[in-house]
Amino acid sequence: MELKVSDLSVARGGVPVLSGVSFDVAEGQALVLRGANGIGKTTLLRTLAGLQPALSGNVDFPEDTGAYASHTDGIKTQLTVTENLAFWADVHGADLPDRVFKTFDLEDLRTRLAGTLSAGQKRRVGLARLGVIGRKVLFLDEPTVSLDAFSVKMFASWLRDEHLAQGGIAVIATHIDLGLDLPELELAPFRAAADAGGGSDEAFL
Numbered sequence: 001m002e003l004k005v006s007d008l009s010v011a012r013g014g015v016p017v018l019s020g021v022s023f024d025v026a027e028g029q030a031l032v033l034r035g036a037n038g039i040g041k042t043t044l045l046r047t048l049a050g051l052q053p054a055l056s057g058n059v060d061f062p063e064d065t066g067a068y069a070s071h072t073d074g075i076k077t078q079l080t081v082t083e084n085l086a087f088w089a090d091v092h093g094a095d096l097p098d099r100v101f102k103t104f105d106l107e108d109l110r111t112r113l114a115g116t117l118s119a120g121q122k123r124r125v126g127l128a129r130l131g132v133i134g135r136k137v138l139f140l141d142e143p144t145v146s147l148d149a150f151s152v153k154m155f156a157s158w159l160r161d162e163h164l165a166q167g168g169i170a171v172i173a174t175h176i177d178l179g180l181d182l183p184e185l186e187l188a189p190f191r192a193a194a195d196a197g198g199g200s201d202e203a204f205l
């Protein structure tokens with residue numbers, strides 16, 4: 001398995017943001033996307049994950065193996081932590097492995113309504129979803145936002161020792177050092193315009 005990105009151009013609100021992006025990520029490897037605010041990391045990740053069309057170029061990875069996770073957690077506030085994770089397991093036809101509660105430090109929060117969690121606790125539930133759904137190719141947008149130092153380490157350990165160790169792939173936009181010594185791709189050379197400005201795709205606001 002491999003993620004292969006060739007000569008990709010991406011746009012927001014109809015305005016090209018990045019162009020000519022090419023990289024490969026092999027099984028068991030991760031790539032960190034670097035670049036200033038607004039350069040297009042989120043746009044690139046959404047395009048890689050197939051949530052929006054590319055202007056041109058190709059993204060190849062095996063069908064139905066990708067998952068996108070953003071800092072807006074997609075958590076159902078009226079459900080408990082366990083119910084949230086069980087829901088996602090169900091959607092993906094997977095089991096809910098008990099160890100995810102330990103891995104993501106959620107053991108004491110199993111029966112809490114997700115709406116009552118702190119920002120960092122919600123983030124841990126959002127990340128635990130990744131441990132539940134079993135997708136191999138992860139597109140992660142600022143996965144450690146709101147996490148304290150302990151939780152950043154916990155997430156980094158899961159990424160290295162479980163996801164990547166089991167042959168997974170990850171492309172990660174982050175301003176925070178995960179302490180994993182991962183290869184990085186600086187996006188500045190691929191900037192398509194000084195600033196996108198212009199149009200707005202309000203569906204995503």
Ligand SMILES: Nc1ncnc2c1ncn2[C@@H]1O[C@H](COP(=O)(O)OP(=O)(O)OP(=O)(O)O)[C@@H](O)[C@H]1O
Pocket residue numbers: 012013017035036037038039040041042043044195196197199200201202204205
């Ligand atoms: N809904 C939108 N409609 C139009 N343009 C947008 C929209 N959202 C973002 N943009 C613009 O597209 C460009 C790329 O934004 P994007 O969110 O991909 O950047 P980013 O690198 O992820 O930024 P950050 O580091 O701040 O998260 C920016 O210039 C931004 O202002």
